[in-house]
Amino acid sequence: MRLILLGPPGAGKGTQAQRLVARYGLVQLSTGDMLRAAVAAGTPVGLKAKDLMAQGALVPDEVVCAIIADRIAEPDAHNGFILDGFPRTVGQAEALDAMLKDRKLGLDAVIALKVDEDALLARVEKRVAEMAARGEAVRADDNAEALKKRLDAYRAQTAPLIDYYGGKGTLSVIDGMAAIDAVERAILAILKGKTGKPASGKAKPASKPGKKAAKVAKRAGKRTKAAKKVKKTKKSTVAKAAKAKSAGRAIGTRKGGRKADSKGTRKAVSARRSVAKKRAGTARRTAKKTAKRKSGRR
Ligand code: AMP
Numbered sequence: 234m235r236l237i238l239l240g241p242p243g244a245g246k247g248t249q250a251q252r253l254v255a256r257y258g259l260v261q262l263s264t265g266d267m268l269r270a271a272v273a274a275g276t277p278v279g280l281k282a283k284d285l286m287a288q289g290a291l292v293p294d295e296v297v298c299a300i301i302a303d304r305i306a307e308p309d310a311h312n313g314f315i316l317d318g319f320p321r322t323v324g325q326a327e328a329l330d331a332m333l334k335d336r337k338l339g340l341d342a343v344i345a346l347k348v349d350e351d352a353l354l355a356r357v358e359k360r361v362a363e364m365a366a367r368g369e370a371v372r373a374d375d376n377a378e379a380l381k382k383r384l385d386a387y388r389a390q391t392a393p394l395i396d397y398y399g400g401k402g403t404l405s406v407i408d409g410m411a412a413i414d415a416v417e418r419a420i421l422a423i424l425k426g427k428t429g430k431p432a433s434g435k436a437k438p439a440s441k442p443g444k445k446a447a448k449v450a451k452r453a454g455k456r457t458k459a460a461k462k463v464k465k466t467k468k469s470t471v472a473k474a475a476k477a478k479s480a481g482r483a484i485g486t487r488k489g490g491r492k493a494d495s496k497g498t499r500k501a502v503s504a505r506r507s508v509a510k511k512r513a514g515t516a517r518r519t520a521k522k523t524a525k526r527k528s529g530r531r
Contacts, residue, residue, distance in 0.1 A: 289382030346409030
């Protein structure tokens with residue numbers, strides 16, 4: 234599966250990408266992470282990108298496209314990938330189309346997270362505070378000034394991708410302001426519709442072995458534990474029936490020919506009958522006495 238997550242900085246693309254990685258076993262290709270690693274390692278790409286990133290400006294298309302072309306050629310990307318933060322310009326989107334075409338690959342989905350820009354600053358401030366509390370290094374561009382520039386870059390250079398992918402029919406837009414779990418559910422529903430693949434990572438535990446599971450297994454021609462259990466039960470029922478037949482009685486009956494499970498019921502019925510009999514006798518005697526007394530009085 235190959236998909237793109239689109240959205241302004243702070244929209245939650247990274248969070249959702251990580252969840253999809255866990256579910257589908259895809260790799261997350263975040264150009265921001267790759268560039269930060271290059272900056273930290275002091276590579277030539279890192280040196281080119283460092284200042285632009287700190288200001289909140291975009292790194293040139295040819296730099297990021299070269300990184301992505303190398304990355305999607307690596308073996309771990311063969312199972313599929315999530316592009317997070319790439320493409321960010323129409324030029325990058327066209328370059329990606331060419332890369333995928335060369336490899337005879339396509340995109341399964343482009344999902345845009347729609348967010349209220351006013352809320353983004355609050356989100357980024359919260360993220361910075363949380364990172365600082367955990368003792369993690371805060372990004373050079375996670376400040377109000379750089380965020381404003383990043384949002385401007387998004388509006389001017391990245392937002393046109395909504396029309397680009399909308400025109401190709403691959404785009405789905407979801408509410409990125411919803412709770413993280415709700416956003417995830419919306420993404421999973423889109424992916425299920427596009428690929429027919431249910432989410433696998435957090436799949437429900439398999440149901441207990443039972444007849445249903447055995448039927449499914451039988452259909453699949455498999456001898457699972459459940460199938461074996463049902464077969465065993467069937468076998469013992471057949472054996473019991475044969476034994477009963479040879480003893481000249483029906484299955485489910487005891488040797489004496491009486492229903493095994495009706496014993497308790499019969500006892501209860503006869504007990505009830507004797508109580509009723511006693512009561513009827515007492516009533517008869519009382520009626521006689523009363524009649525005698527009345528006739529004596531007359
Ligand atoms: P991100 O972590 O995705 O917010 O990216 C952080 C910064 O890395 C951006 O503000 C840009 O400076 C740079 N960057 C990341 N991805 C790209 C891209 N696809 N094109 C250009 N610059 C990028």
